[in-house]
Amino acid sequence: MRPVWKLPYIESSFLKKNNLEWDTFKTKTRDSVITYPYINKKLLVYNGKWYKKIKINKNHIGFKLGELAVTINTKGDTANSPSLNPIWFLLILIFLYHFPLYTNNFLFI
Numbered sequence: 055m056r057p058v059w060k061l062p063y064i065e066s067s068f069l070k071k072n073n074l075e076w077d078t079f080k081t082k083t084r085d086s087v088i089t090y091p092y093i094n095k096k097l098l099v100y101n102g103k104w105y106k107k108i109k110i111n112k113n114h115i116g117f118k119l120g121e122l123a124v125t126i127n128t129k130g131d132t133a134n135s136p137s138l139n140p141i142w143f144l145l146i147l148i149f150l151y152h153f154p155l156y157t158n159n160f161l162f163i
Contacts, residue, residue, distance in 0.1 A: 062087035062116075080105055084120030099123035 065083040078096040098105035099119045106123040
């Protein structure tokens, strides 16, 4: 956590006057802190591969740009992923038929 007496870190290129005039602009500074002049602006923050669009509102003040531009891609729901090969499914069923897990109330592991 950054001490209060140091003030928030904002890179000089992020503070350019041209940036405040534009409604949307690109930046690569992920370590700069979001301040009040950037409310209701749209930023394109570089996450290492592409620019991610972020709409700044007053809840984002004090956060760093890198916290809002996520770099990790989630794969989504695993239920839609391909299931086991049908041959493996049949082998498991055959194994369970010949070697049941429960026999006379005794659990085989």
